[in-house]
Amino acid sequence: TGTGQYWHESVDLGDSLEQRGGRSVYKGGSRVDLDWFGPVWHPWLGTGLGWGQQRTGNDLRFNTPGWGDSGTDHTGFGNVWNDDSMTQYTEVYVDGVRVDRKMSSAAYAWDAPAQEAEYKVVTETALDRDRWRLGTKGRSEWTFRSAETPSDRVTHLPMLNLGLDLDTDLHGDVRAGGRLPVGIFAEYVKDAAGTGTIRTGTLEVSYDEGKTWRKVALKKDRHGAAWNGELRIPRGADSVSLRAGASD
Template sequence: MTAWGDSGGHAGVVWADSDTSRISLHQGDELLGEDVNERIVMVGNLSPDPKPYRLVLEGSRNLPDRPYSTRTRTVWDFTSATTDPTRLTPLPLVQLDYAVDADLSGRAHRRTELTVTASHLKGAAGAGAIRTATVEVSYDDGATWHRTALRTSEDGWTARLDAPGKARYASLRTTAKDTGGNGVSQTLIRAFGLR
């Protein structure tokens, strides 16, 4: 898993001098394994019964020519059990996609709409219907957060953003949950710029 990516299937990489990435897997409160800089967490001897898990992926970077997504944190809560070992079965991790009308430099108007679409990977075991979402926005790099009003749209949920005049960036904190008890919470510091 990478800490950065886009809807076009591109994944970011970790540059040793300025980027860090950390992934950890938990079962309840127990840390099962963790690694840094986009490694895979391998864990064995797990119960074959359905158990609650939490997967946490954090990233930070400081590159002068890449002002967006300077810090990210995604937490997936899901239930999983042993599946057919002859098939790769996707976990019921809720995925989030964002749409905002931005220019080529990644900046949006101060008054704009943001659409969030939540989904599962096709064939995910134990996935339920996604029913709830929240979006909070920050214009001061996460120092303060403001919950937005959401309306259901064709693609998911849409919020109307109204940034203050001095703000240069919009940060997002989004949650979504399905009826199977699986959920995601994602924080993107400097998700996009403002013009």
């Protein structure tokens, strides 16, 4: 691209799903491998999102698309208004009181308290099993504290992205009866203010559609907020569900 121009990449699945990357920079003569539509699908509040996770004075705006494909900085948008095989609902709580709920990735807290309060954003996704097969249910939560910010500019809120590193085949399948390396990593959304140090990562796994959960032992990576573990998938298992978390 020329001076003053930026390169973004977007890959669509019909009118139902868009995977949007952040700003890309490629050097002439280089070769870069790109991965799209890989599991595990989950919210990723990436740099290509455009807006969200912001506070201006006492107005807060959230945008939490639910189907990022685990590619680098990929945010996944579902057309929940025109495709009845997918739904997403997003809620905002202030000190435990729900102030908004929408069928959307977006939700808001208008005229929030000026004093510091606890905020929780919850988004729930669902996909029709007959069409999508995998990733049929998802739930993500972010909890943080915030007080009034300057009203003449946007302040980015200290919310975390949580990523998953899991090797599957092109259909999103893994072999039962074996061991599978798994990794999780966390980082703040770009330009977040009031950040701390991400200290803790947790992971649980279920092989019966979330009826029972097992804790996965994790080892912290030497570099950054990342942890690695191993799944021991039982013979005869039909599915793998993951429940991960990170905190500062």
